[in-house]
Amino acid sequence: MSQKPASASPGAVVRKTLVVDCAPEHAFAVFTRNMGRWWPATHHVGATPFRDVIVEPRSGGRWYEINAEDEEGQWGHVLAWEPPQRVVLSWHLGTTFAYDPDLAHASELDIRFHAAGDNRTRVEFEHRHIERHGEGYEKLRDVLDGGWVGILDEFAKRAAAAEAMGPAQ
């Protein structure tokens, strides 16, 4: 296993900001209490689709899915619970959407809900410590040697197309 840096490198964070037309209390409630109603049905841990996704409303709570047979599939844990401003969740699912219980392999989702005027909420989403999902040097070398180049080419083309459009001024 490769040595992981002690501090998160800048490359290890994905951030998203969006403005939602509702109050922070509602945005927080939909995000945490009704996750099973909006989470993309294509993304589940178990072999069958979930019927609900539960975020236990407390620090230290569990985050899990329940399928039609009432079987549970672990997703992560609640690391911070500060309704309606903030929730922090541990993310154990890597790139394959399979649960890895090892905290050393888990990243963190930090979601903040700020009031942004009349019934509007600015949601700041941060996924940090992504490097903890790394699969190691050997694995990357394998994919680079194998068929990964085609995938990179495709990414490069799309990136170039996005760049040509330019950032919104």
Added chain:
Amino acid sequence: MNAYLNTGLHALADPTRLAILQSLAQQPRAVADLARGFPVSRPAISQHLRILKDAGLVSDRHAGTQRIYHIDPAGIAALKAHFDALWTHVLDTFQAAAEATAPTATAGGSGRPKAMEDKHVAKARKRVARRRR
């Protein structure tokens, strides 16, 4: 679509950089060593390495007077690309659900769909909103 600008993978839009990355995947190398294998100048190689490093694709370490480059052990750029796409999708569905179930309609709501916004887009939008007020 702008999600790709944040992933670091645009660093690979250049064929020389992709070739450098593949070369480093074989074994870690110093700049001089790399320069021998490519028909470009040593400063150009250094420039490519800096871009790859900023994108999280390669790292370096000192060995005496030399700097040895190696591919990033965790493949962070690829991980970022994966999660960037996932969170764009997830937050889009969240936003649609939150707005569809909001108890009170927004006075100025126009029904205009709000796509996921990167930070600079959000900032631009805020500037516009301030001007409107």
